[in-house]
Amino acid sequence: MNPYIGHDSQIAGIEEHRLVGGKGDGMRLLELNNGTGIEMTISLDRAADISRLRFRGMNMSYFSPCGYVAPAYFDRTESNWLKSFTAGFLTTCGLEAVGSPCIDEGEVLPLHGSIANMPADQAYWYQEEDALVVNAVVYDEAIFARKLRLNREIKLSLSENEFTITDTIENRGDVRQPFEILYHMNMGYPLLDEDSIVEIPSTQVTARDEHAREDIENCLKMEVPQAGYVERCYYHKFEGQGMASIYQPKRKQGLKIQFDPRALDGFVEWKMMGVRDYVLGLECGNCYPDGRDVMRRSGMLKFLEPGEKKQYTVRVTMLEE
Template identity: 25%
Template sequence: MGDEVNIFGKDLTHEQLAERTGDLSAVAGIRQVVLDNGVERGVRAIDLRTAAGLELEVLVDRAFDLGSARFKGVPLGWRSGNGFRHPGLHEHNDEGGLSWLRALDGLLVSGGLDHTLFGGDVDATRYNYPPKQSVNHGLHGRLTAIPARLLEAREVPSVDGGSPVLRVVGEVIQATSFGEHLRLTRTIELDFDGREIRLHDVVDNLGFEPTPHMFLYHINFGWPFVDEGTEFVAPVASHLWASDSAADQGVSYRTLPAPQKGFVEQVFEHELVAGPDGDHRVALIAADGSLGVEVSWAASGMPHFFEWQNLRSGQYAIGLEPSTHHVGGDGAAREDGSMTFLEHGESREYRTRIRVLTGASETDAVREAIRAIGSQPE
């Protein structure tokens, strides 16, 4: 039947499932919580659980980003040790603009909305406020430390008669007097019996001055999805840039080593080939092919991509980073004319999927599908 869901290996209609439990949250559901200890105290979060074993934490007070994630109890999202710090503890310009690193934790940390990548002073005369001739940005902008307004958190019927959907929607406003007034509306969906996370983001300009817009997803995976021998698979047309550490350390961008003491982060900008559907696709696949994760997104919104390797002992992570702009960042984008400026009421739209892969048949199929799009240089 079209409205069946797969629950612990059995195909049941929604009605048949309801006959078997007085509360569907025993199987899958949404729960709103408030974290209440240490640096996380006071942070609102939403826990989503699917019948397939996918668990996801949405951090309402951290720009509606994604915190902890697990599949059948196995951690998926990376945990840095920072914790999901309350935004009131964040100092945007502290540590020479690098204080964002103290907020870097979880499956998704978004950069933006008017700035990403490394910081510095940029022109602000477009806002017509004489005392503010320039604005200073820190690493990856201000978005991360802005609480969201929760708009929706509920189970909704599928439009095609399939599995019901767990949906949460939030709104984040980045605004200042005599400056930017941007809004991010984020929708996160998981199928009731699914193992895929779908993000739909819309950024629009509520202000009346042309406003710069940059956006980046820092999608972070940790052990055991990242381990010795893990393979990074992508249709790479060319390598546009690599950090100096990549040449100095000689660690491959394709196959990962075990954790290394004192490892210096490596960053690569890869030029990817989009598939026939207009999406970019990349994957991390375990050495034995037993598990993996695929990330796909609309190339039209985020045409650029970075691979972040943080393989240091005690940190050990890979970041897959779709981006609106090249690694050169804000200043370079203004100089070469590639900076996005949104007029009043103008918007940009972004769609992304994060899918857990299980078993060699699935990981092999994803590898083959990516290879069909494009090859990958050694």
Template identity: 30%
Template sequence: MNKLSSGLIGLGALAGVTPALALEQVLIDTDKPAQNWSIDSKQLGIETDKPFSITVRTLHGGRQEGVSLIDIDNGSMRITVVPTRGMNVLRAVAGDVKLGWDSPVDEVVNPAFIELNSRNGLGWLEGFNELVTRCGYEWIGHPGLDNGELLTLHGRASNIPASKVTLSIDEKPPYTIRLKGELKEKAFKKVDFAITTELATDPGSLRFTLNDTLTNEGDYSQEYQVLYHNNFGPPLLGQGSRFVAPLKQVSPFNEKARAELSSWQDYRGPTEGYDETVYNLVPYGDDQGNTLAVLHNAAGDLGIAVDFNTNQLPVFSLWKNTDTKGQGYVTGLEPGTSFSYNRSLQRPLNLVPTIGPKEQRNFQVGFSLLPKKENIEAALKKIDEIQAGRGIEVKEAPLVKLDKN
């Protein structure tokens, strides 16, 4: 499972035959009281090279009061999921390597304490500190008016507590651990979405996958947008770090990004006053649409691969927020159905898809830690194979004209 090639193949297999289970346990439900709970491989009678455990805990104090966390320790990586915040992944830690970042938001904020309409639609930022932040599903993008309605930053998904969370563990090797959540985005006369999420990992693996399904439970077609805001700081991010992916097109998000277009793949160290730059990318996929993006450090001996399918998530946003460490030194590797412009600006780009009544859309994203130089070299070779010698179209001008940069 640690090899990137097997991970890409695995994306298509997630929807296969349901295996026999060693455990299936409802951890959170609307009719269950909050609980602290744990289970481990020894209790289950499972012998693996890397013993594993799963723990449910509830946070107290400050704006994280009442937040549920689920820690999946697969023996090599400890993955923390936040059911209270859209089943987002708070962090993943393998040895002394942390996947995630250090946000000035140092609490896991309960959505009950967040007003998305505040700060001119930027209230979402008051809870933003996760490794994986789901954006959508009715809309994503920068705040602003669309047909007279104020759309807040990146939608509601990350501030929807899961209605139900179920843990399952296969009874046969590799004893895959799956955490499934159910989210509901519903408003009378507006939207009737149900989202099922799944995080899967194997004992001893340095990889986890997300497998999400959006269902339009309404009687009418509905616009939707999805973006996976995957965020990484040190030790993956630093002076000289580099981003690599098989690409068809690159363009600057705005005029500020345009000024640095010649170095869009490369990263600065923490830089006071830098703020952020964003680039719009259109990736290539293989014959099945599978593709990947890699971020690696300057030495080329530590990195992360994010794999996804371009038939599901056809575009990609690269967010470079290389400001000071205290301000939040972070980059986002963000596959999506759409870029990060306001929804009103993306219809002319054909990046506001629709979903018919009772229809479903699936989104699968994998994360593989690349702990050695040879792992990074293998991932970069895969990227070269998908690129297949094709050039990258670099657009000098942003795709849309913004009032402010």
């Protein structure tokens, strides 16, 4: 018990809110504050993704022109996923597909799958001695189709400026099921600008296409917003620890992302330096965003047997001088 405060939320805590108006009307949001610098918004109606992230008052992530969009507006057709791509700090891509729309073994798959537009069926949160913990369960299931369940835990430290995302994906059906996941983490202004220092200590970098290959030597160099900019994607391979970081020298703040590259073996750097579409994606996943058909042909597609579970953990640490 702290004798100086009347309510625990003076220092840290979790509050639930609902949006009013616009396409986000009615969406459930959890506002987390760890009392040492991190403020985070978790969108329970969007797979418990992280829609906003601030550190010591500075915005760290990109919020797209779509703004908040409730699941009811989701359109699975081709690339219409982009019409509800809030981005935020984290948008989860998958579970049936990641990347380009395609047809894989007769199944029509939309851009980046549908999990990010599914609400959590169950969610609860509590405070441990040294952390705020949010748990959510999201079902990606249908009759005559896949039966996958995502159990997500987000744990925000109360003593260190860091948090972890731990996902357990389970095949609750009776057939072997392909699955993909990509942690689409989106850096935005003022953390991101032309002076930002980006480090990705990979052992191999591959350009997604010829357009990206033309400028591969500058893949870690950020630029000013440019009209008509065409996105560039780079695929990174790691040995040992997977890591990527971004640091804003003018604000003396940044963040670092850590993951196991043996499990999440498809890291993507998405460089988009457009006007208002100004974002850097630092995205670890178990595949590349080329479509599930391409991943199947390459041998990179992952599967879950009936009853099998797979767990992934991503750690995000704030940086400051």
